[in-house]
Amino acid sequence: MGDPELWKISRIQRNTLWWGISKRTNSPHRCPHCNLELLTGETPGFCCGPQGEKLHDVPALPPLPEEFSTFLNDPRLSSLSRLLNLIYTFAQLESTHKFPSFGNMPAHFAVEGKIFHR
Structure with a gap:
């Protein structure tokens, strides 16, 4: 048989993870506290703590340099x-x-x- 340390590369047979939508109910799957899209299996508060209690624990980031606007304003950025x-x-x-x-x-x-x- 082959080397057990060798990585096998193959296609993912079926995607069972989805961002921002519950495939079971076909409804939006977002955190009600910070509005972040959640991945299949993530529960509300996973991102910002129970009831959003950690939402303001991290200070806001400083403004980005002007040079970043080239790609930040690109309509394809999110996708x-x-x-x-x-x-x-x-x-x-x-x-x-x-x-x-x-x-x-x-x-x-x-x-x-x-x-x-x-």
Whole structure:
């Protein structure tokens, strides 16, 4: 049989997670306290605490630099936000093994060993 450490890459057979909608009742699935779209299985208050009690515990972020307006005002931002988040999540990964080098070929994403966030 194959190497048990080798990752198997395949398609997800069926998507059972949804953002902002209850597929069972076909109704909106949002936190009633902060109005955040919730993922299937998340309960209200998961994001901001029971009854929204943690909603104001974190101070507001400072204004973003003007240069950010280029992509913040893009109508596709919301639909691409999760994809962008995943891309940046993978960009932050480190490995216990050295990343392979293929000479002058373009870089590709490869993972060897254990991966972790710092």
